[in-house]
Amino acid sequence: KAGVTQTPRYLIKTRGQQVTLSCSPISGHRSVSWYQQTPGQGLQFLFEYFSETQRNKGNFPGRFSGRQFSNSRSEMNVSTLELGDSALYLCASSVGPADTEAFFGQGTRLTVV
Amino acid sequence: GIQVEQSPPDLILQEGANSTLRCNFSDSVNNLQWFHQNPWGQLINLFYIPSGTKQNGRLSATTVATERYSLLYISSSQTTDSGVYFCAGGATNKLIFGTGTLLAVQP
Numbered sequence: 001k002a003g004v005t006q007t008p009r010y011l012i013k014t015r016g017q018q019v020t021l022s023c024s025p026i027s028g029h030r031s032v033s034w035y036q037q038t039p040g041q042g043l044q045f046l047f048e049y050f051s052e053t054q055r056n057k058g059n060f061p062g063r064f065s066g067r068q069f070s071n072s073r074s075e076m077n078v079s080t081l082e083l084g085d086s087a088l089y090l091c092a093s094s095v096g097p098a099d100t101e102a103f104f105g106q107g108t109r110l111t112v113v
Numbered sequence: 114g115i116q117v118e119q120s121p122p123d124l125i126l127q128e129g130a131n132s133t134l135r136c137n138f139s140d141s142v143n144n145l146q147w148f149h150q151n152p153w154g155q156l157i158n159l160f161y162i163p164s165g166t167k168q169n170g171r172l173s174a175t176t177v178a179t180e181r182y183s184l185l186y187i188s189s190s191q192t193t194d195s196g197v198y199f200c201a202g203g204a205t206n207k208l209i210f211g212t213g214t215l216l217a218v219q220p
Contacts (some may be wrong), residue, residue, distance in 0.1 A: 072154040
């Protein structure tokens with residue numbers, strides 16, 4: 001059974017641009033969550049989608065948004081990139097809610113220059 | 114919100130030694146997971162352990178939910194065990210991560 005797939009693995013963007021990251025969950029998993037990892041703030045929850053609905057959102061500005069498609073694949077978008085958005089973005093999939101057993105993808109490493 | 118504390122923050126071991134990593138949470142959580150972050154950044158599932166004890170080879174974990182802590186035991190450590198270990202508590206539809214334990218196993 002395939003694991004969680006995130007694309008792309010690496011991205012370099014300039015300030016002010018926008019970026020879209022993609023996550024395909026494990027087959028049969030309906031919940032997709034996104035986390036940001038930085039050296040200063042650690043791993044922080046961004047948002048969770050379940051059956052195409054955002055059920056929970058972390059404390060991030062509105063520049064961070066996401067969506068989930070009918071096949072459970074999810075995308076997150078960051079607009080007007082700032083240097084501080086440089087981070088490892090991790091996607092997790094779960095059968096049930098995001099606070100149940102989660103499985104993570106390899107992450108997308110975003111660098112904003 | 115719920116806080117998750119991990120200790121120690123750093124640990125250096127000689128190959129073959131045993132170690133115990135601890136995770137304390139400030140309030141009740143629905144479940145607890147332990148992860149090992151590989152050098153490429155992926156979080157590898159070690160244990161999903163809301164309560165009780167589980168073992169997987171040289172690793173074992175114990176969660177005492179009533180006292181709001183979990184322990185990860187690594188026995189006969191190997192250099193491949195090096196990396197960052199995270200615990201995460203599940204609550205309010207998200208995982209809340211600790212700050213991690215950086216483990217270095219020297220040959």
